[in-house]
Amino acid sequence: MDMISIPAINMTPILPEIFLSSLAMVLLLITVFSPGGSKSLLGNISFIGIAATAVLVGSGWGANISSFNGSVILDNFATFFKMVFLLSAGLSILISDKYMNREGCNHGELYPIILFTTVGMMLMASGTDLMVIFLGLEVMSVSLYVLAGFNRNNLKSNEAGLKYFLLGAFSTGFLLYGMALIYGATGTTRIAKIATIIGQMTLPSANIMLVAGMLLMFTGFAFKVAAAPFHMWTPDVYEGAPTPMTAFMSTGPKAAAFAASLRIFLIALPTLQAEWGQLLWVLAVLTMTVGNITALRQDNIKRMLAYSSIAHAGYCLVGFAAGNGTGTAGILFYMLSYAFMNIGAFAIIILVAKKGEPNGTVMDLAGFGFKHPILALAMTIFMFSLAGVPPTAGFIGKFYLFSGAIQKGYIWLAILGVLNSAASVYYYLRVIVYMYMKEPNEEFEWTVVTAPVALALLIAVAGTLIPGVVPSLLLELAQNAIKLI
C-alpha cells in the first residue's frame, strides 16, 4: 500500500493569505479575551497588517508561480487585484472607527471579519481552479453577510444582512450549478485544463452543457458585481449596511468578482468569446442604463452611490465585453481608481452624517462647500472622478474601458456608454450643486475629522488625482497584469 505522499507544495503564492488569516485569528482572540479593550487599536493593528500584506504582495510583482497542483497562482494579475483588495480593505478600516463609534457598534469582530473577507477576495484573484475560486468567493461572501448586518441593533442593517444573505446564497446556487455543468462538460475544474479541453472541441458553442454552465456561473459573478438584472439587492444592502462596509462592499468584492470572472472567461472560455461577448454587451448596456437612470432621482446619497456603483459595474462590463487588452486593463485600472474615489466619497458621507441618521440625503450637503472647503473639495474631486471628468482617474479608466470596446468594434456600446456617462453627470453634479450652490438649511455640527479618516481621504484624493494626471505607471502595471492571462 502506497503511502499518501504529500506533494511538495510551494506556499509562496498564498503567503499573504496565510499571513492575513493568522492576523485575523489573533485579532479575534484579542477581542475575545479583552472585550472592553480599545477597538481603535484593533483597527490600527489591522491597518498595519494590511499594509504589511501589501508589501508582501507587492514584492511578488513579476513572479509567476503556480502552486497546489495548479490550483492557485501568483502572477501579476493576482497581485494587482490583491493590491486593490488591500487598498479597499485598508481604507475601509480607516474610516470604520469613527462611524462605528458614533453608531455604537464598534465591536472588535469587525476587523477580523474584514480581514477574512480580504483573504477570500485574494483567493478569488489567485485561484486557478474553480474550487478555489468558489471557496474564496464563499469566504468573502459569508464575511460580507456579517458585515452588512453588523449593526445588529439597527433594523436596516439587519434587513441588509438578511437580504444579502438570502440572495447571495441563491446566486451561489446558480454559480455552483454552472461550475458543475462546466465540470461535466470538460471533466475538470482546473481553469487551464478547461481551456485545453474546450480548445479541442469542434464546436464548443453547440455544447449545451458548456454554454449553460458558463451562463449559470456568470450569473453568480454578475450578482457579485451587481450587473443588471442581478443587481436588485445592491441599493438596499448598500443603504442598510454600515457606511464603511458599504464603501468596502462596493469596491473590494466587486473587484474580486471581476478578477475571478476575468480569469475564468479569458483563460478558460476564450473560445466562447462570441457568446459571452454578446451577452456582456447586452448586460453592460442594461447595467449602465439601469444604474444611471435610477440614480438620477435618488435623494438618499448612499442609495445614489449604490446605483452609481451599479452603473460603474456596467462600465467595467463594457471593457469586459471587449475582452481585449485595452478593455481588460481598463477594468483593472478602473477598479483601482474606483476604490479610491468611492471610498473617498463614502468617507465624506460618514463625516457629514449625524448619529442615528447615517443615511444622509443630498440635501443635507447644502452649504457644505463653504463650511468645510477642504472636505467639500475632496468630495468634488470624487464626484468629478465618478462622473468621468478629466483630469481624474475616473476619466482615464473610462477612456480605456470605452477604448477597448471601440477597438473591438463595439462602437455602439461605447456610444451608449458615453451617453450614460453624460446622464450620470447630472446626479454627481447634484451633489456639488447642493454643496456649493444652495444655502444651508441649518447650522452644521462641527465635524471632527479623525486622523485615520484624514489619512484615508488623503490617500483617496491622491489616488484619484494623480492617476488622472499621470496615469502611465498604473496603466502600465495594469497592462502587465493582464498580459499573463
Next chain:
Amino acid sequence: MANLNSYLIISAILFSIGTVGVLTRKNAIVIFMCIELMLNAVNLTFVALSRHLGNLDGQVFVFFIMTVAAAEAAVGLALMISFYNNKESIDVDDVHLMKW
C-alpha cells in the same frame, strides 16, 4: 445502472424546485432550506458527474460545498435571529424598510 442523464435530470428538477421555492416562499428559513435544496442538487450533479467521468474532482467539490453550506447556515441563521430580535418576524415580506 441508471445512466448519467437520469441523475442530471433529477438534479435539475431538484434545482428547479429549490429555485421555485425561493421565489414563492415567504418564510426566510424555508427560503434558506430551498437554497440548501439547490445546493444539494448541485452536489448530486457533481457526484454523478464525478462518477461518470471517473475523477474525484467533483466529489472533492461536494465536500467543500457542504462545508460552506454549513458555514452559510450558521451565519444566515444568526442574521435571521438578529432580524427577529428587532422585528419579531422572519417573513421576508416584512423586509421592506429600504426600497426605491
Next chain:
Amino acid sequence: MFDNVWLIPILPLIGFLINGLLGKKIKNETVIGGIAAGAVLGSFVVSCMTILKLLSLPSTERVAEVKIFSWITSGTFNADVAFLIDPLSCIMIMIVSGVGFLIHLYSIGYMHGEEGFYRYFAYLNLFTFSMFLLVLGNNLLLMFVGWEGVGLCSYLLIGYYFHKKSAGDAGKKAFVMNRVGDFGFLLGLFTLFWYMGSTHNIWTIRFTEMAASSHLLPTGGIVTVITLCFFLGATGKSAQIPLYTWLPDAMEGPTPVSALIHAATMVTAGVYMIARMNYLFIRSPETLTVIAVIGACTALFAATIGTAQNDIKRVLAYSTVSQLGYMFLAMGVGAFGAGIFHLMTHAFFKACLFLGSGAVIHSMHGALHHAHSHDDAQDMRNMGGLKSKMPLTFATFLLATIAIAGIPGFSGFFSKDEILWQAFSNPHHGNLNLLLWGMGAVAAGLTAFYMFRLVFMTFFGECRITPKAKDHLHESPMVIVFPLIVLAGLSVVGGYIGIPKVIGEVVGGIPNYFEHYLSPVFKYSEEYMAEHASAHAGVHNVALEWGLMGTSVLIALIGITIAYTLYVANTGIPARFTAAFPALHRAVYNKWYIDELYDFIIVNPCKAFGQFLWKGFDVVIVDGAVNGVANTVMAFSGLFRLMQTGLLSNYAWSMAFGVVVMLSYFILK
C-alpha cells in the same frame, strides 16, 4: 504729385479726435468750433491745391493714386487705404470741404449754447472725414468704409437730441435703411469681385483696375445683377424709392446737419458711386432703365408729398428726395456728367435753403421761447411775413429757391435742364424717354410750386405768431448769414461752368467746361457707347431741345404762379381744396402712408416672427426637446425606482428571470 492728399481726410479726423476726447474739457465754444471749422477749412485749402494740380495736368493724365498703407490682405483679396485723385473725386472733395466748411461755420452760430456742443462738432468732423474717405477711396471697400462711416455719423447726428424718442427712432431708421442698402452694396461688391476673379483671374476691387478691365465684362447678365445690387445700395444711401422714408425723418437732427448730410453731401453718395462705376452701369441697359424709372418716380412722388407738408424742414427734405431722383434719372439715362453737375448745384442751393430755414427756425425758436409759447418753431403755419424781419435770410433763400425752381440763369436751371434733355434724348430707353421726361417736367413744376409755397408761407403775408413773440424775431448773426450769402451766390453762378451746349453755342461758343472736365472719368462708358452706338440712337435735334427747355421753364412758372395764387393772392383756396378732397389731402399729408405700410408688411411681421421664434421655437421646440429628453429620462428614473420594491422575492424573481432569458436565448439560438 499728390503727396499731401492724405491731409484732406486726416485734418477733420484730428479735429474729431481733439473735440471728441477733449471737447468736454475745453468747454469754450469758439475753440471747439474753431478747431472743427479750421480742420475742414484746411481740407478745403488742400482740396483746392489738389484740384489745381489736377487741372495743370493734361486731361488724359488726370488720374493718380496715393497709397497710405496696406489695409486688408488675405488670399486673393487686397484692399489698401489709398486715395484716388481724378476729376470726379476732386469735384466731390471740393463740394464736401467747401460746403462743409461753410456749414461748420454756420453751426458755430446755430449751435451756440447747446448742450453737447463739442459732441456735435466732433460728429460733424467725423462725418467730413468719412465723406472724404468715401469719395477719395481708391477701392470699393474703402469707399464702403466711408459709405458706412457717413451713415454712422448721420445716425449720430440725427439722434443728436437723443432724449427725444423721435430723434432716436429717426436715427435708427436711417441707419437700418442704409444697412439695407449696404446689403446690396456688399452683394454687388462680392459678385463683381468673384466674377472678375473667377472668370478672368482679376481679383480686384480697385476702381482703376476695374475700369481698365471693364471691357471684359459682358453686357447685361451678371453685370445687371452687380449693378442692381449696387443700385440697391444707392437707394438706401440716397433715399430713393423704396428706401427713401428715412430722409424726411432725419430732419430730427439739427438743421445744419440736414444741410450738410441730408442735402449736400452724404445723400449724394449713391449718385457718386454710380458715376464712379459708370463703366459698369452703362453695360446693363436693364439696370439703367430701373435707375431711370426709380429716379423719375422718386422725383415725382416726393414732390407730391412736398406740396402738402407744413414743417419747413420736411418740405425741404422731400425736395431733397425729389432732387436726388433727378440725379438718378440722370444716371439712369447715362448722363453721368449731368447728374454730377446737378449734384453740385443742388449742394449749393439746397444747403443754402436748409441753412436759411435753419436761420428762420433759430429765430422763430428764440422768439417763441421768449414768449413762452409752445408753438412749433418749424411749422410754416406759424410763420409768415418774415421777409422784413430777416431780410438777408429772405434774399438768400429766395435766390436759392429760384435756382431750385429752374428759372433760367440760375444754376438749377442749367443742371436740371441738361438732365431733362438727356432723359428725352438718350439712346437707352426708347419709348420710355418721353415718359421719363414728362415725369421730370411735372416734378419740376411741383418743385417750383412747393418751394414757392414755402417761400410765400414763410416770408410773405402776415406773421402768424403772437405779437409778443414777433418782437423777438430778428436777423441772425453774421456767422450764420455769411455762409448763406456765399451759398446763395454759388446757387446763382454755380451753373455757369456747365452751360448746356445749345445755350453755349448761342451765347458765343462757351463750351461745357464741366462736361469736359469730367470726361476722363466717363471715358470707358463713352468707349462702350461708341462701340454700341449702332444699336442705340439718341435724338439730336436743337430745335426740339429749345422747345423742351421752354416747356419745362413754362411748367415751373405755372407752378410758381399757382403757389402765388394760393398762398399770397387768394389764401382761402387751399383750405377749400383740402375740404373738397379730404382723402387725397390726408394721403398726401401722411406721406401716402408709406411708413405705415412698411411697418405693416416688414417691421411688425419681423417682430412677431422673432417673438414666435423665441417663445415658440427656442423655448418650446428646441428647449422643449432638450428638456423633454431630460424629463423622459427622469420619468424612466421614477419608473425604474419603482421596480426596486424592496421585496426580496421580487429581487429573486428578477434574477431568475435573467437566468431564464439568458439560458433560453443561448440554448435555443
Next chain:
Amino acid sequence: MSNILSLTTFLPLLGVLLLFFIPKENKAVLRGLTLAVTLVTFIVSLLILTGFKTNAEFQFVENVPWIAAGPFVMRYNIGVDGISLWLVILTTFIMPISVLSTWKAVEEKVKEYMICLLILETSLIGAFISIDMFLFYIYWELMLIPMYFMIGIWGGKNRLYATVKFFIYTMVGSLLMLVAFIYLYMLGTQAGVTDFSVLHFYNLKIDPAIQVWMFLAFALAFAIKVPMFPLHTWLPDAHTEAPTAGSVILAAIMLKMGTYGYVRFAMPLFPEAAHRFAPLLATLAVIGIIYAALVAMVQEDVKKLVAYSSVAHLGFVMLGLFAFNVNGMTGSMLQMLNHGISTGALFLIVGFIYERRHTRLITDFGGLAKQMPIFATMFLIVTLSSIGVPGTNGFAGEFLVLLGGYESELRWWTVVATSGVIFAAVYMLWMFQRVMFGELTNPKNQSLLDLDAREIAIMIPLIVLIFVMGVYPNPFIEKMDPAIKKLVAQIRPASMDVKKIDTTSPAAHGAIQSQSGLQAPAGYQGMSGMPGAEQPAGHSGTNGQMPAGHPGMSQDGQTSEPAINPHESK
C-alpha cells in the same frame, strides 16, 4: 525660453497655489494677486507673440512623453501656430479684464472665485496650444468645471438650471467626440500612427464613409460649444445667469473653442466629410445668423440679447470656415478675435449697468446717455463694433467671411447671411436706443453714476483694440496667413479629384469596420450615390488654373444658380 508655452499655461495654476495660502477674508490681496498673475501671464504670452515667426509651422513646440500604455501613446505635445497664436493672446488678454470686471460684483467667496478664474485660464490656454489630441480633450473637459462653478455659485437667480444645462449639454457632445477620438486613433494605429499628435492624423487617408461618422461626432461636440443653431439654447441661459466675468470668458474665449475645434480638428482631419456636410453646416450657420437676430430683436433682457447676438456672430464664423478658402478662413479667424473683443466688451457693459441697477430689463432703462456720457460713448463704440461698422474690428472679419463665402460654393448661403448685417443693426441699435436714448424717466436711473476709473480702465484696452483691429487688421492677418493657407490646402481633400482616393487603407480598417456596423463601401465611389454628395468630377482638370488659395470652389457646376453664374454655360 524654450518652454514659454508651458509657462504661460501653468502660471495661473501657480497663482492658484499662492491663493491657497491667503486667508479668505483678505479680499483685496486675493483680487490683487489674481490680477497680478493674469497680467504676468499676459505679458509672458506677449513673448510668444514677439517670438512668433510668420510661417505655417507649429512653434515653441514642447514634446515630452506623458502616457504610454496599451495601444495608446499620449504626449505632452504643445505648440502654437498662426491659428492658435491669436486665440492664446486673446485669452491672456481677456483674463485680467475679467478679473477686474468683477472686482466689486463678487463680494462673497472671493477666493474660490479667483481660483476658478485661474483654473479656467489654464485650461483655456492649454486647449488652444495642445497638439496632442488627448491633451486637448483633457483641457477641453477641464474648462467646464470652473465655468460650471462660476455660473452655479456666483450666477443669477436661475443659475442652477443654467449651469447644469450648460455642463450636460456640452458633456454629451464632447463624450461622443471622445468615442470618435478613440476610433480615429485606432484607425491611426493601423496606419502606423505612433501617438495622439493631431499632425499625424492630418496625413491619414480615411475612408470617406467612415469620415462621415467621425466628422459628425466631432462636429456635434464643437457645434454645441460654438453654439450652432439648433444646439444653442444652453447659451442664453448660461450667459444670462453667469457673473460678468463668466459671460465675458464664455463669450470671448470659450465659444471660440468650438470654432477652433472645427479649424484644428473636425475639418482638416475629415476633409471629405467636411466638404460633404458643408451645405448642412452652412445652412445651420445661416439659419443661426438670421434666427438669432430675429430672436435677439425681441429680447427683453439685455444680456440675453447679447447672448443671441453671439449666436449670430458665430454663425458668420462658421460660414467662413465652410467656405474652405483663404478669405473665408481668415475672416473667420479674425471674426473669432473680433467677437471675443466686442461681445466681451458688451457683456462688460451689461455688467456695469447691472451692478448699478440690478436689473437687465431693457424697459427698466432709457435715457442713460444723459446721466452716463462716458458709458454711453463706450457702449456706442462697442455696439458699432458688434454691428460691424467699418473702422471697427467687427468689419474686416465679417467682410472677409462674406467675401470668402461668396467666392465658394456657398454663394446663396452668403447672400442670405449678408442680410444678417441688416438685422444686426436693427437689434443692436434698437436696444441701444431703448437703453441709452429717450427721456430719463425712471427715477432710479436718475442717480446713476458714470463709469469709475476701474471700469474705464477695463474698457480702454478693448476699445483701443476695437479700433486698431478695425483700422489696421493686416498685422493680425499676416501672422495667421501661412497657417491658414496650409490649412486650406489640407482641407482641400485628395478626393477633389476622385482618382487619388486612397484605397489602401480601407483594407486596414476592415477589422474595425466589420464589427462596427459602419460597413463602408470600398473606395470613394459609394459616396457619389449618396444624396447631397458633391460631384467630384466637376473639380478635376481646371484646378490648376486657380490661384493659390482658391481651391477651385467656383469650378463646381452650380446647378442651383443659373442667374448668377454665367461661366456655367461654358
